[in-house]
Amino acid sequence: MHRYQILLTILFSLMLAAADSLVATAGEPQIVAHRGLLKVAPENTLANFRACLELRLGFEFDVQRSKDGHLVCIHDSTLNRTTNGTGNVADLTLAEIRELDAGSWFDPRFKNERVPTVEEVFQLAAQYRQHELLIAVDFKEANVEQDVVDLARKQGILKRLIFIGRTIQEPQVRKNIKAASPQAETAAVANNMTEFSSALSEPDADWVYVRYLPTRMEIKQVHAAGKKSFIAGSAVSGNLPKNWQQATDAGIDAILTDYPLALRAMLQQSKTTGN
Numbered sequence: 001m002h003r004y005q006i007l008l009t010i011l012f013s014l015m016l017a018a019a020d021s022l023v024a025t026a027g028e029p030q031i032v033a034h035r036g037l038l039k040v041a042p043e044n045t046l047a048n049f050r051a052c053l054e055l056r057l058g059f060e061f062d063v064q065r066s067k068d069g070h071l072v073c074i075h076d077s078t079l080n081r082t083t084n085g086t087g088n089v090a091d092l093t094l095a096e097i098r099e100l101d102a103g104s105w106f107d108p109r110f111k112n113e114r115v116p117t118v119e120e121v122f123q124l125a126a127q128y129r130q131h132e133l134l135i136a137v138d139f140k141e142a143n144v145e146q147d148v149v150d151l152a153r154k155q156g157i158l159k160r161l162i163f164i165g166r167t168i169q170e171p172q173v174r175k176n177i178k179a180a181s182p183q184a185e186t187a188a189v190a191n192n193m194t195e196f197s198s199a200l201s202e203p204d205a206d207w208v209y210v211r212y213l214p215t216r217m218e219i220k221q222v223h224a225a226g227k228k229s230f231i232a233g234s235a236v237s238g239n240l241p242k243n244w245q246q247a248t249d250a251g252i253d254a255i256l257t258d259y260p261l262a263l264r265a266m267l268q269q270s271k272t273t274g275n
Helices: 002-026 046-054 094-098 118-126 145-155 171-180 193-200 216-224 241-250 260-273
Strands: 030-033 058-065 071-073 135-139 161-165 187-190 207-210 228-231 254-257
Touching: 030 260, 046 058, 046 118, 058 161, 071 118, 071 145, 118 145, 135 145, 145 161, 145 171, 161 171, 161 187, 187 193, 193 207, 193 216, 216 228, 216 241, 241 254, 241 260, 254 260
Parallel strands: 030 058, 030 254, 058 135, 135 161, 187 207, 207 228, 228 254
Antiparallel strands: 058 071
């Protein structure tokens, strides 16, 4: 009997250790790569996003509308910086935009990478639905809410999205998103501590989007309200391990950064060392 008690004690200890490991992993913030892996591949392209998905990283992308009404994924209002074309995105049709090279500006190896449509981005993400990750959708355009929500719902990935961009600042955009689907998750911004309370109390916001390093007490308030926390901006966008660690220690739910691989390495190192 004594032998069985020893075996049960060992088994129970192993189960507790496994549970502790799961809790630690679950407590890590989700990593969201700003415009994808923009340091290693051309931003806002399918090649970039596919790499993120293969690496189990979330990503952020931008939404603009073409002259003929199609939703495309590009950050700037013009084509000049990230394609071999010029002019405003809104002045070209989708067919004209698709003729442009969106990869060679970054590296010749990405020649003929195209500006993707939002539907193509969602179709790609749907192929990786088994992975737990967060995709941030940055609205640059007005009156795109219904169309984007419909496309996400069609691909079955709406629950994996957080809507940012114009969403975080404009209550009407949040209302439009919620009208399109109550399940769509929106965010309201707190640029500093003085704006935190109002962002937390926004009725149509599921996330508090902070642009400063929040305190642990603030994040507890977010979670007590049944909401989640998302940090972006200069405090975390650069290669800033100390700030990432501070946000993680506070309990932040997601971090948007230009250095997602470095952030993952830091989180992995913290897990290994027990910090």
